[in-house]
Structures are given as C-alpha cells and as structure tokens.
Amino acid sequence: MTTSVRDLQERSFGATLRRDAWWIAPALTALVLGGFGVYATWAAWVNRFYEWGPYLSPFYSPLIQTTWWPLSPAFLILIFPGAFRVTCYYYRKAYYRAFFLDPVACAVGEPRHGYKGESKFPFILQNLHRYAMYAAVVFIFILSYDVFLATRWPVNGVLSDGTMAAGPREFGVGIGTLVMAVNVILLSCYTFGCHSLRHLIGGNVDCFSCVRGGRARFETWRGVSALNRHHMLFAWCSLFSVALTDVYIRLCAMGVIHDVRLF
Amino acid sequence: MTLFRVFRGTRDGGGLHDYQVAATEGMVVLDAVHAIQAEQAPDLAVRWNCKAGKCGSCSAEINGKPKLMCMTRMSDYAPDETITVTPMRAFPVIKDLVTDVSWNYEVNRRIPEFKPRKPDAADGTWRMYQFEVERPQEFRKCIECFLCQDVCHVLRTHEKHEQFMGPAMLVRAAVYEMHPLDEADRRDYLRHEGGIGFCNITKCCTEVCPESITITDNAIIPLKERVVDANYDPLAALWRKVTGKAP
Missing domain, CATH: 1.10.1060.10 (Alpha-helical ferredoxin)
Structure with a gap:
C-alpha cells in the first residue's frame, strides 16, 4: 500500500505508532487533579468543620467572617492559591495533556485543529503567573502563622464542640500541628521553586558580575533553581498535603477522629 | 530474528516494508538498519555519521518515539517485538529515513x-x-x-x-x-x-x-x-x- 509518512503516523486523536502505555500518565493526572478539584470545591462549599481547637484548615485561612459575601469565604481565599496552581508552568503541562489533550502524550494524535497555544485569549493570561506567585508567597506567611497558632493551646482544654476554652494559652504540639507544619514546608518548597520567582530573583540577569549584589542574586537564584528541579514533585506533594490537612482537621471537627496532644 | 518495519518511500508516498534481522549482542537500531542496507535493501536511504550520539544525524522514530538510532539498543525491546522505524514526521521526507531539516x-x-x-x-x-x-x-x-x-x-x-x-x-x-x-x-x-x-x-x-x-x-x-x-x-x-x- 502506498501512503505518505504522515498518514503512517498520528492523524487523529490517540493515533500513534507508540506501543507503550502512554495513556496511563494523563489518565492518572486527570483522575487526581479532577478528584482534588471536586474535593476542594465541596470542602469550600460546605463552610463547616474547618477548625478544631487551635487548628484551622488551609482552605479557610485566613479566617474571614463577613456578611457581604453570600457564599463560603473559602472561595475568596482559594482563588489565589488556585490561580497560582492553574497558571503554574508544571500544572500547565499536566492539564494541557490530561484535560485539553493538547497533546495527550508526546507523539500521539490530537483531537483538535486550529491550535493557538498561549498566544491568544484565554491562555495568554498564563503570562500573569508571577502575580499569582506574589499572592502565593503571602499565603506561605499566613499558613506559617497558623502553624504558630496551632502551638498555642488553651490551658483549660478544648471543649467538646471543638472550640477552645477561655483562659490563658500554653505551648503545645498535637498531631494536627505537625500535619499543618509539614503542609507549610511542602507548600514552601513548591512556591519558592516557582519558575517566575526563579526568573525575578536572578534569572533575568545575564551578567551577575555586572549588577549590584550579583553574587548574592546568583546564589539565591541557584537555591531557587535547586527547588525548581523538583517542582513537579513538590507540586504533587503540596497538593496532597493541603487536601490531607483539611481532611484531618475536618475529621477532628466532625468528631470522627480524636487529635493526639504530643506535648 | 527480529522483524523490522521500515518506511520506504519519498514525500510523494511510500509504505512500511518488512525485514528480518538477526539481532546480536550490543546491537543498536542503526546497526540493524545497516544490516538491512547491506544484505536486503542496498538502496535504503539513512543518514548517519558518528554512531556515538554526538553528530545528531541518525534521528528517526522508533516505535513511534523520536530517538537517535545509534543510541537505541536492541536490548531495550523484547526479542519478539516488531520494531518500526520511520523518518521524523515534522520535516519533509527526502527518501526513506532521510528528512530535509x-x-x-x-x-x-x-x-x-x-x-x-x-x-x-x-x-x-x-x-x-x-x-x-x-x-x-x-x-x-x-x-x-x-x-x-x-x-x-x-x-x-x-x-x-x-x-x-x-x-x-x-x-x-x-x-x-x-x-x-x-x-x-x-x-x-x-x-x-x-x-x-x-x-x-x-x-x-x-x-x-x-x-x-x-x-x-x-x-x-x-x-x-x-x-x-x-x-x-x-x-x-x-x-x-x-x-x-x-x-
């Protein structure tokens, strides 16, 4: 049979000469990212069980109590870290492959024609990633403060409804404190390995010896680059840690599990 | 013997041709293509030079994946696996595995x-x-x-x-x-x-x-x-x- 080389290769969605299980990675990505999206939306929507004792869920931090916003305050909060992840260079790869199938895997046929990439609306807005990063850095400080607050336990204990008894506070650490701390560490590794931060911190400099503080900028850039090399790992780990922190505090607040005070 | 399916043709058309090659220890895909060229299809066009992964000449697609033929070991594939070799898709074919880059x-x-x-x-x-x-x-x-x-x-x-x-x-x-x-x-x-x-x-x-x-x-x-x-x-x-x- 006579055919062109292009006809031998991918001309339609999913067509390829590849024989490996190329579909597993995008399918898993779609499953996990989609699952997180559904859980985060539900957890934000219910507007209950987000704090127990000195613990506060990252979905509801900082704690906003307002009357002008008709929905759960979590939506006001999640828009910022959500924007950071949606415009993140790693997640772009993940969801362009898993959801937009653009391409679903390397050297595999795509379902659509008329590709514009990130040169036109809406994906041209990905270029604003650095602004989402600024907000994400602020959230690292907010969540770090939450970890500090999670070490301030009421001397008179936590009441049965999960609120803290009135009176003085003392230093203490529970399992939840550690869960929140690990979450902040993973989020920090993800946020401070951001490609945009890497650029702004020193990636935009060509001649480090020509600028003021060049050596310091280079060393900082190198530190951010070290985190950046594992950006995918931290992107996933921090995604799981955020969800698991919320799940832990939620289960404590619902009375399903009991937090253990370590000291 | 390993079955190779190699694209033969020009930009106007062509198809996959089957060749049986005896795989030996240490063989890479480029060796197999050379064996086909030497013993079965002397007019098979393939671009190569260093055989060490440094000249970038022998680029092709092996079982649908873009690779250097000289750096792709036959031992990476199961002995009974058919190996398909096609030219790079993103560039016009000149002849067989050779593209115009x-x-x-x-x-x-x-x-x-x-x-x-x-x-x-x-x-x-x-x-x-x-x-x-x-x-x-x-x-x-x-x-x-x-x-x-x-x-x-x-x-x-x-x-x-x-x-x-x-x-x-x-x-x-x-x-x-x-x-x-x-x-x-x-x-x-x-x-x-x-x-x-x-x-x-x-x-x-x-x-x-x-x-x-x-x-x-x-x-x-x-x-x-x-x-x-x-x-x-x-x-x-x-x-x-x-x-x-x-x-």
Missing part, C-alpha cells in the same frame, strides 16, 4: 545575532566568570539532532513552521540571550517571529533530548518570562514609564 538552519539564521558589549579591557578583551556563563553552556551541548523539533506538537501536528521557531531554535536563542556579554534584546523577536506563545510547556522536547538538555525549564520558560517582562507585566511597564529603566 534545512528549515531549521533558515530559522537559525533569522535569530538576532550575538552582540557583545564593548570590550572590558584596553586590549579589546572581555572579563566574565565561569559561574555566570554556565547557563548558556548547557545549551551548547545541543547536537542539532532536531528530535525536539520533531516531537513538538506545534510543529509535528499543527505544522506551525511559519509561526513557531521550535524548541531547538529557542535553545539556540537562549545561548545568546543569556550570555553575560550579550547586549541584544531578542524579546520582540521571540514574541512575534519566534512565536514563543505557541509553546504550551508540555515538555516533550525535554523528554526526547539525547543530550539531556533541560530545554523547557532552563531555556523556554526563562525566555517566556523575559517576554512577559517586556509585554505582559503591567507593573513592570509602569516602572519603565516612571523611571525609564527596566525593573
């Missing part, structure tokens, strides 16, 4: 050239440090195999050769753009003629690079960020307007 060199010529600053010393020489030149040195490992161009879906599937320079040429631009002595500003070129906005960061180029150049993270994304500096950052634009200097 001259488009890459035309794009390369259009990249704004290296423009060093004035010499640092009276004798016309410059001073720079190893730590600041290491970044562009990574890109100098490029052997111009063009596998990254081949796997890039913007070129491969959407055929945007007129609008997008491709990852290999973005790496080439990064060599100059990030050099400590260079003073040229390529951001406008990258945005418009280079079409950097077409890249959607799917990292296939990085996955296939035989030199393990971190194409996406170290070349393309930093260039995208430089284009953002010049075109999409409202605060940077305001700063430039007020101070007359880049932030």
